Amino acid sequence: MAVVRQRRQLNLQLSLPESDRCPRFPLPLPPAAAPSDLDRLQVLGHGNGGTVYKVRHKRTDKIFALKVVHGDQVFREMEILRRTDSPFVVQCHGVFEKPSGDIAMVMEYMDAGTLDTLLQKKWTFSEQKLAHIAAQILKGLSYLHAHKIIHRDIKPSNLLVNSHMQVKISDFGVSKIMCRSLDACNSYVGTCAYMSPERFDPETYGGNYNGYAGDIWSLGLTLLELYLGHFPFLQPGQRPDWATLMCAICFGDPPSLPDGVSEEFRSFIECCLQKESSKRWTASQLLNHPFLGKDLRSE
Structure with a gap:
């Protein structure tokens, strides 16, 4: 017997089951009725x-x-x-x-596009600017993780920015709400270039895996990419493929920082890019890292 599939009807109120105990915030009324x-x-x-x-x-x-x-x-x-x-x-x-x-x-419209937009325009990011950017992303991640939300696709093109250098996390299409269990959090369809080692090899690098540490790894790669001007695991202009990235992330050495970077920045990146997920700092811990004490206004 043929099954007739009815066209879905969108409920703009987005009501959720009463058993869902995660905090909920109502969407504002739309500025446009049509x-x-x-x-x-x-x-x-x-x-x-x-x-x-x-x-x-x-x-x-x-x-x-x-x-x-x-x-x-x-x-x-x-x-x-x-x-x-x-x-x-x-x-x-x-x-x-x-x-x-x-x-x-x-x-919300962010008039400078994304951090990837600025990369394409060959912007240079000093440590002071990166500290300013990192603090905002970490505040966003700390908020999300406290509400049991894992983003799972932190990268320059998913970080919106405006002309005042305010940065906001966007694009939650592959994110996960961890309200009920940790099941299925290993299913991931994000960008493999920014995936943490435990995504490829959970037995070796998973440790006490909870999913949140993957966002921290991606943040570390993002900041390094902004600083270097190219993706850290590849040479400038090199086109990545899945096998190359997997080998570099899981079996290669951590991305090297150039001479001249401060010890605070070097330490911050190391705290983000620990291969074993259990050794990575959390977003809340990183918010207290000395690197974030650099003053953007001093430039």
């Missing part, structure tokens, strides 16, 4: 099954980012965004379903 209330100004980027546009709300002239996503990963992202209320996590202002069935999320 897609027709938004003017698309330009495409900001593509990826993860969707497109992000810069849009203007007609009635208020406010600028937002409109993320149009195809596929079920949007429901995971919506569930996480409705739970979060942090100045270091991108804000979602509303959600609606388009006639095509795609889901559109009205997001």
